[in-house]
Amino acid sequence: MKPIIAGNWKMNGLAASVAEVEALIAKFAGSAPDDRDVLICPPATLVANLAAKFSDEAIQFGGQDCHANSSGAHTGDISAEMLADAGAGFVIVGHSERRADHGESDAVVRAKAEAVLRTGLTPIICVGETEAERKAGKALDIVGAQLKGSLPETVDNIVIAYEPVWAIGTGLVPTNDDIAEMHGFIRTKTRKDTRILYGGSVKPGNAVEILAIADVNGALVGGASLKAEDFYPIVMAAQGED
Numbered sequence: 001m002k003p004i005i006a007g008n009w010k011m012n013g014l015a016a017s018v019a020e021v022e023a024l025i026a027k028f029a030g031s032a033p034d035d036r037d038v039l040i041c042p043p044a045t046l047v048a049n050l051a052a053k054f055s056d057e058a059i060q061f062g063g064q065d066c067h068a069n070s071s072g073a074h075t076g077d078i079s080a081e082m083l084a085d086a087g088a089g090f091v092i093v094g095h096s097e098r099r100a101d102h103g104e105s106d107a108v109v110r111a112k113a114e115a116v117l118r119t120g121l122t123p124i125i126c127v128g129e130t131e132a133e134r135k136a137g138k139a140l141d142i143v144g145a146q147l148k149g150s151l152p153e154t155v156d157n158i159v160i161a162y163e164p165v166w167a168i169g170t171g172l173v174p175t176n177d178d179i180a181e182m183h184g185f186i187r188t189k190t191r192k193d194t195r196i197l198y199g200g201s202v203k204p205g206n207a208v209e210i211l212a213i214a215d216v217n218g219a220l221v222g223g224a225s226l227k228a229e230d231f232y233p234i235v236m237a238a239q240g241e242d
């Protein structure tokens with residue numbers, strides 16, 4: 001399975017951030033390796049610019065969210081069709097920050113994932129438990145329920161990202177056994193060929209270890225994706241497709 005190393009820039013990035021992508025490509029000595037998918041999800045304002053500028057470089061670009069409808073009276077929202085038109089190949093949906101900041105339910109996340117599939121793009125559907133839920137021994141139940149509620153009907157071309165909420169931006173990471181347990185569990189709920197990413201404080205120093213865990217088919221990287229010098233070693237830490 002071809003791993004995906006995806007950078008989630010969140011609400012960071014201005015026109016000058018083109019320089020970070022250039023620096024990343026320079027580290028690849030020309031073009032990103034094609035035995036792994038290298039993806040950057042910048043803020044929506046930058047997708048068209050970056051996708052046009054780096055169309056030959058084997059780096060792909062994606063959105064961080066979309067509306068479930070294709071167009072209409074939804075001030076401030078962006079549709080999957082618009083992201084596709086801007087050159088995106090993927091769209092993150094159901095990130096825990098959207099679930100928390102915007103009250104997105106599993107049903108909303110599913111509708112967004114369906115919208116992404118409708119445009120021919122690939123949704124990266126995020127799930128993950130809070131610290132209290134893990135401490136209460138409910139992590140598998142919570143993630144199981146999120147998958148049941150958030151996955152679209154057709155799961156041919158989806159990516160799932162397991163991101164424990166307590167590991168995002170905190171420097172905390174589950175044990176390798178806990179990651180293996182959760183990814184193995186998610187595998188039982190999806191297809192054999194669905195890529196399951198781990199996200200939450202992935203850094204150059206822990207990426208090799210995390211990416212070697214069974215059923216971890218890539219990473220969703222926040223803070224460490226903002227600088228080429230951090231993101232590059234994470235991209236290279238993935239075992240490329242045979």
Ligand code: PGA
Nearest residue numbers: 168169200201221222223
């Ligand atoms: P982090 O964020 O790598 O900064 O922990 C991951 C994410 O939220 O996707």
